[in-house]
Amino acid sequence: MYREQIKVLDCTIRDGGLINDHHFTDEFVREIYKALSRSGIDYMEFGYRSSRELFPPEEFGAWKYCDDDKIREVIDGIESDMKISVMVDSYRVKEQQFAPADESPIDMIRAATYAKYIDSAIELINKCHDLGYETTCNIMAISKEIEPDLIEALDQLAKCPVDVVYVVDSFGALYCEQIEYMVKLYQEHLPGKTLGVHCHNNQQLAFSNTIEGIIHNANYLDGSLSGIGRGPGNCCLELLVGFLKNPKFNLTPILKAIQDQMMPMREDIEWGYIIPYFITGILNEHPRSAIAYRKTDDRDKYAEFYEKMRETQQ
């Protein structure tokens, strides 16, 4: 698939940080930045710009806050054309500040929200747009929204200056025909806006659903190295780059980063296709119960977990 408009965003540090409270070493982040720059990836998401009041620094690593100076320190001296994004939970904005874009290493700010908090996302987008940033809106948990609520959110977004709106399958619950439906719904209600897709891998569908998005003209595509991310993780960046035929992408630095950076990390933290995440996926539930179950001695009692989860739905 070659389409010039396609942009690939790596969310290794941002979504992966949800597993380890963003405690990545500077050296690790620097190596990832180098590898992604060499591989031609368009955007690297460094983490969240979170409120220190809501997320105390004693508990979280630097990439929960992504201060401009911290980003500058880590990328210092590395040649790169890659853009940098951070995510903000728009419904948890407190004392976070943003410098004007031309004084910041950040190029794009992604507003994550639920449909019911769309106003907070629009407020953030307006502010960041005025400061000169590219902006996106990522409405989460859409597989649990009733359609009028989702449409109302999209219609409001259509009137704001957001550049990209993402179809996000937070629970890894959507099949290809549902992704097609959502992308078309977003297109209908967001005339002239660019669309993106961000998929989770509960059912080993993150990559194929991303392809489904591409087929229906989504142009912003999220992936992460080895698919790292909370629970089952995301679309594997290596799969996506293997599929895209734009010669600007180079798979080798990605494979090198997986072997040198991601494989050692697998010894400490867990992500990927694991049965409890598959179960929350087919039941269209947040992975939190599966994450909690994996921390108990019963972590591999899949049948029992399935029966328990089904009971909660009845």
Added chain:
Amino acid sequence: MYREQIKVLDCTIRDGGLINDHHFTDEFVREIYKALSRSGIDYMEFGYRSSRELFPPEEFGAWKYCDDDKIREVIDGIESDMKISVMVDSYRVKEQQFAPADESPIDMIRAATYAKYIDSAIELINKCHDLGYETTCNIMAISKEIEPDLIEALDQLAKCPVDVVYVVDSFGALYCEQIEYMVKLYQEHLPGKTLGVHCHNNQQLAFSNTIEGIIHNANYLDGSLSGIGRGPGNCCLELLVGFLKNPKFNLTPILKAIQDQMMPMREDIEWGYIIPYFITGILNEHPRSAIAYRKTDDRDKYAEFYEKMRETQQ
């Protein structure tokens, strides 16, 4: 997805046996048979009916041969409506014999072949059909065939009494649009025949490509527990059953078999999404070079393996 004509075939023992030379214990096969029977799976494939002259019994386990008596011994006393299949490499038929179907525990014989050996498959299918068996033809490695050769094979198959013809993505190289193309091509050249899909998971597409087959009216679907199979393995049976909404299927016994039977097996043998298999997949190559690489000390040098493999293609 509920469609009464859909039949699910489990190939855990047959394709999984390609990793361990079919050395599964009787107890293991018996437990799998019990679990699949309880879960409402339509067919269980016990293994190959191979020639002992070509595959000496000193090297292989019982499920390389699937003698009628051996199957009877293992299923003895277990209540089940599930049908039983075995696979035969039609181009490696020597002294294998088949009892008439009504004297055998086997219901279906699947002829695996390459397009160039289609005559051997048709000969086997004719013979097995006359003995009263259901039959299928699984043409392998179609992602490497030029279309006239494939079409010639399909046109010949159309004239024989085969019940089901499978679209097989041997190398895990096909994307959804190519699966759609193949299923439609098979339909066009095999009027009145039932189609099946058998996918490999090199690119985490085995499940989504199986769904793609379903969307385009393939009705025989292969899966295996935890996706076990040579190299990256197959479509995960649990994903498939989670997707199919026919109430005859029950996920719980499948999850129980994964936790009790498959998880311990993972400690001894390897399968699933692993980078070298992804690499042979995107390069449309047989996984044998990746399997060999995984046995060396360089097993995790992904970038090096990729560069080496690309050189062989230039």
